Amino acid sequence: MALKRLFLGSFIEPALIPALYARIRADFKAAVSGKWVDEKNLHITHKFLGDVEESEIGRIKEALSASLDRPASCEMYFSQPSSFNLKKPRVLFISAEDKTRAIFEMNSFCERSLVKIGFAAEDKPFHPHITIMRMKSVNTEAFAALINKYKDEIEKAGPQREIRLSLIESVLTPSGPIYKII
Structure with a gap:
């Protein structure tokens, strides 16, 4: 049988992130090297x-x-760059803050629904x-x-007023992943 590499995610409205993303890329250029995510692939992973x-x-x-x-109504803002392990x-990543908490409700629904059909529960709390x-x-x-510089940053991108949960296939290629909503 064929396997597909899947995740549950919510894509970000393309118009919200470019200025913030470009500024972060410019600021962090001298401090890090690696693979930047293509703007069309920016999303929040639920599972x-x-x-x-x-x-x-x-x-x-x-x-x-x-x-x-x-669609689910939300009021999501994007701001501070960070990492889970600063050492x-x-x-x-860019932090996401939803004033309505709809993203947390969506994530809880995903967890409960998938555990019922045999998927393992996440062992870490959800951090959008x-x-x-x-x-x-x-x-x-x-x-x-740089992380500390942005902690005092007041400017935020957003709000994103609607979010959708999507089942997404990730096809890995040498030039980066291609995401397809299933």
């Missing part, structure tokens, strides 16, 4: 499912049918963010200084 048999896709869609590909950072770079090398001192 990475991994390699899934094609025959399971219908069951996943059915379990998530109450929310999948349906050994591997991923640079947009991965913007997978880092290969980091000047940790310069990186930490």
Whole structure:
């Protein structure tokens, strides 16, 4: 049987991020090197499912049918770049803040629905963010200084007023992943 690399995610409105993303890229250029995420692929990941048999896709869609590909109102802002491990950072992301908490409700629904059909529950709390770079090398001192610089930043991108949960296939290619909504 054929396998598909799948995750549940919510894409970001293309018009919201470019200025903030460009500024972060320019600021962090001297501190990090790695692979920047293509703007058209910017998203919030709810759950990475991994390699899934094609025959399971219908069951996943059915379990998530109450929310999948349906708009949900939100008030989401994007601002501070950060990393989960500032001592050994591997991923640079932009934080996402939803004043309505709709993204958290959507994520909880995903978790409950997928656990019911046999997927493992996440062992870490959900932290909405947009991965913007997978880092290969980091000047940790310069990186930490830049993260601290942005902590006092008031400017935010947004708001995004609607979010959709999508089942997304990730096709890996030498030039980067190609995402397809299933």
